[in-house]
Amino acid sequence: MSRLNNQSRAAEPTQDVFQAIADPTRRSLLQLLVDQELPVNVISGHYPMSRTAVSKHLRILAEAGLVKERKVGRETRYRLDAEPLRELKRWLAYYERFWENKLGALKRLVEEDEDENGGSS
Missing domain, CATH: 1.10.10.10 (Winged helix-like DNA-binding domain superfamily/Winged helix DNA-binding domain)
Structure with missing residues (x-):
């Protein structure tokens, strides 16, 4: 070119x-x-x-x-x-789903742990 x-x-x-x-x-x-x-x-x-x-x-x-x-x-x-930022946002959206799933799993683990520890006090 x-x-x-x-x-x-x-x-x-x-x-x-x-x-x-x-x-x-x-x-x-x-x-x-x-x-x-x-x-x-x-x-x-x-x-x-x-x-x-x-x-x-x-x-x-x-x-x-x-x-x-x-x-x-x-x-x-x-x-x-802002167009490059829009492209970046679209690219990051895939990883956002990953983190939402991981944070949801962590939240469930913490809540289960609180239920187990809270019930034995």
Whole structure:
């Protein structure tokens, strides 16, 4: 496949979504961008770190496809793209059933143990 322009390449995630959301600062950035598109200087004002550090976090999120960038004049604005999170949710749904079954079994064991111990006191 031939190299496409930067916008087309940016649409293809180059960063793993799991690694991108593993960092609490990046999760916080996603929450900040849920309902609004913001420039990096406004985003930076929400964090006790340099604008460069915030930009690095935003770049990782963009490479994972979790945020979209848009140039407006000289500034770059960022907004959430939740589609990778929806895909992640669908993938995790399988494991959620597994944990619900395991937690249900644990609950039954605890309740049985309480019934046995509670009746002998």
